[in-house]
Amino acid sequence: MRLSKHFIPTIKENPSEAQIVSHRLMLRSGMIRQSSAGIYIWLPTGLRVMNKIADIVREEQNRAGAIELLMPTIQPAELWQQSGRYDAYGKEMLRITDRHEREMLYGPTNEEMITDLFKNSIKSYKDLPLNLYHIQWKFRDEVRPRFGIMRGREFLMKDNYSFDLDFEGAKESYNKMYVAYLRTFARLGLIAIPVRADAGAIGGDLSHEFQILADTGESTLYYDKEIESFDLDDLTGDIDDETVSKLQSYYAMEEEKHDAENCPVAPENLKTAKGIEVGHIFYFGTKYSESMGAKVAGPDGNEVTVEMGSYGIGVSRLVGALIEANHDENGIIWPESVAPYKVGIINLRFKDENCTAACDALYEKMQNLGIEVLYDDRDAGAGAKFADMDLIGLPWQVVVGPKGLDKGVYELKNRRTGERVELSEEDLLEKLG
RNA sequence: CGGAAUGUAGCGCAGCAUGGUAGCGCGCUUCACUGGGGGUGAAGAGGUCGCAGGUUCAAAUCCUGUCAUUCCGACCA
Structure with a gap:
């Protein structure tokens, strides 16, 4: 592409509203423009980068056996009333009323819709396991959007949902995603630290956050330095359970949950760094399948409530996170895998x-x-x-x-x-x- | 949601205290000279001073309201 015919409006001076480096550089290099608080226009080069990230995410999802579909951004309130989250979600959910006075919402996530889709389509254990994903715009009406696209209200997320017959199956699905995430971030040139996490509003028992290291990260991490020496090439091809358990056994905690007194890692092997959350995976069992009635016939003919998990990668956030991790005083330094041009x-x-x-x-x-x-x-x-x-x-x-x-x-x-x-x-x- | 600021040209800002009809730098346009790290000169274009009321002969400036944006905290892909 000829620059003279392209649309890359660069800015020489730092925009006053941009406090962190990725926000400044995205504005200055002509990747984004703000539309309103936490909502951005993606300009051509910004979009190219985001699309390349999405492609890598997609390839790794497909490799892990997930199947792509696309759900709508606008959802009916009834689904959320069924799961009980319509009231629980609070003001962060953008609520809309259509011309027929029907209550709708701009989806902040898709557990309800996918569970509804599943229960209307799948009746037999023979169709399991099933793992469905999409890459779609989400809206969360954050109280305080900030850091440019890093904490926007509108953001592009890859989210998927696994359905299994039992805990063992669900655990396997979870581990597949765990590995897929490590592979995805590795391909983006990022060291992603899997950190054990609370399940938060999504609910559930087993959960990991994937944090990439950057000085401007929002959370402080403590982790076993052995994690960094793990060879991701080991994760190509078939998933090795041993590999997964080894990875999951490494210590990695957020500051709030880190207990220096009882930490299993020797001080000389413990590293601390700032992290940016770019992915989050959950196993939550029957939380939604129970409330929404997602059941299949098991091998013995009896109905079984399916076991579920959900998995998210902040695709648009990754654009900013990559810049946080790859820049100098002159500007951005793109890894080849996602550079807008080589x-x-x-x-x-x-x-x-x-x-x-x-x-x-x-x-x-x-x-x-x-x-x-x-x-x-x-x-x-x-x-x-x-x-x-x-x-x-x-x-x-x-x-x-x-x-x-x-x-x-x-x-x-x-x-x-x-x-x-x-x-x-x-x-x-x-x-x- | 608590606390604090800020809205003046595309961007960064001054002007406001003490009201008199808007300015600087960068960018942009044209021309000339330049040409290996944002070069030089000349001539230009561009602003309902966030919005709405009010006070006044007169409001960017004073008063009231409102909207927007940002920052600090609590919460989150």
Whole structure:
């Protein structure tokens, strides 16, 4: 894409309302604009990143055997009255009345709807286990939205729901998601610490939060440093129960629940860091299947109330979390897996025919090779182009100017390390292709 | 929901105490010169001063109300 024809409105100065680095950089690099408190417009590059994250989440869900569908954002109040959460959920739920005076709501989560769908569709244990997911906009009317998209009111979430015949099955479904989550975050280049958690408003017995480490995190974690050395390559292919129990046996607690006196981890092996919650998984048994009557015929012909779990990943929050974990004073540093483009071409001499011709040709070759490239073809100063490209944070920059062209080389800069190498066109395309 | 601020050009801000009809920097437009880290000069465009009332000859400025946004705390993907 040519930058001159793109829509990436960058800002030179820090917007006053943005307090944390990811919010500032998302506004400055032209990824988002605020519409109202906690509600954002996703601009082209922001959307590209979010879509790439969603794709990785989707691939890992599919790999784990979950099946994608899409439920509506607007739900009828009756479902929530059945589960008893309509009154319990409080003001955080955005309530709407339609033209027929029917009570509706903008869904903050989907346990009720999926359970209703399940009970109307599945009648036999033979159809279990079943794990359904969707990636969909949620709305929670937070009292105090803040930190840009990190705590917005409207957010994109992957949520899924597992249905099993018994606890053993449910536990297996839970563990599959546990592994899928670790894999998902690893692919995003994030260290995700699974932290034992309370089930909160969702309710239930077994629950883990996935926290990624970042200085600006909202919670303080204490964890066994062994977690960091765990090799995620072990988690490809079939799920090994031993691996899961080993992972789950590691100590990891939020500050409030951490007891220094009785901590099983020796002080020298205990690490503390700030974390951002990007995922949360729950096993909650029959909490919803019971109240909403989700039963199947078991092998003996008798009805069994199904065992359920639910699992969420904050897809839009991950965009901010990734920036919190990947930035420097000049801007964002995208991991390749989610970068809006892999490489940026900087044309230093717009008015130099040779230089522009070289850039145009290189741009076309990259496009033909399927390399995602953002070409800064604007008539702007070199400094402005460098600054914008660093701000936007593409992993690679190709700097094209008379110096290199005279030598017959292109300069390739690594955004993360700042390392610059001079390469022939062939080597350059080879390296990026 | 308790506490505290702030709303003036796209962004960042000044002006308000002591009322006299709006200004600075960046950005934007045009032209020229520049050209390897936000360059220089010249000429421009852009504002119902959040909104509604009130006081006054006169309100960005004083008063009342209202809306919005942000920050600190308690709560949450």
